[in-house]
Amino acid sequence: MARASAELIAAFRRTISKLKDNAHYEWGHMGACNCGNLAQEIAHLSKAEIHQYAMQKHGDWNDQLIEYCPTSGYPMDLMISKLVAAGLTIDELKHLEKLSDPKILSHIEFPKRYELQKNKKEDVILYLETWALILENEWVGKFEVKISMENEKNIPSKVFA
Template identity: 65%
Template sequence: MANPSEHLLEAFRKTIQKLKNDAPYQWGHMGACNCGNLAQQLTKLSKAEIHQFAMQKSGDWNDQLIDFCPTSGYPMDLMIQRMIEAGLSIDELKHLERLSDPKVLQHIPFEKREKIKKNRREDVILYMETWLELLETEYIDHLEIHIPENSKKKIFA
């Protein structure tokens, strides 16, 4: 699972909220698809800028993630690197674009999971909300491990 941080969690929350409020969504557009919408929040680039960067190389998000090279100098690779630095992995980004991570899907009720489509806004929102819940739980668990026992009482009281 991703390495959750406040920055990553907030990017997920904002992406979900924007999608719920009818932010541009188009699965075939590199800046307005599943990864593109999250990339907007993590990189502060516009959908047009992301799409422009993506068009400098060939392929969709999955292809560009396979070909990712942090030292290539391509803007798309630099953007992917920023997403990795925010706590995501290449595999997680591939799964996000296809809504296919088994760890996330297992937490979606079966009847919804069986009908999920990678290019349907409401399914992207469901997937990201589910993933966010998992990340928040992991983040809280990580915090609790690193908080001295006597401090927990003050923080969680």
């Protein structure tokens, strides 16, 4: 699962908000598709810039993720590197484009999880909202464990055991 961070969660929330507020969505457009909309928020690029970078290589997001090389110098690979640095994995990005990550789908009610359409804005929003909630729970969980561990350090029976 993606490495949860405040920045990544905020990028998800901005993407969701923009999509709900009628941001341009077009599954066949590299800068306005599932990955493209999230990439706009993480890489701070416009849909046109993302599309322009993508056209320097061949294939859709999945193809370019398969061929991703962080040292190629291609702008698309540099942008993908930003997504990875933000905490996402290549496999998660492949799944995002198809709305197919089993970990995320397992949190979507049955039978809707099997009815998601990769090119339907409402389904992309549901998928991103579900993923954001998973990340938020993971993020909060890290702090709860840390607080719990800090509290145990101050218990004399634990300290002197």
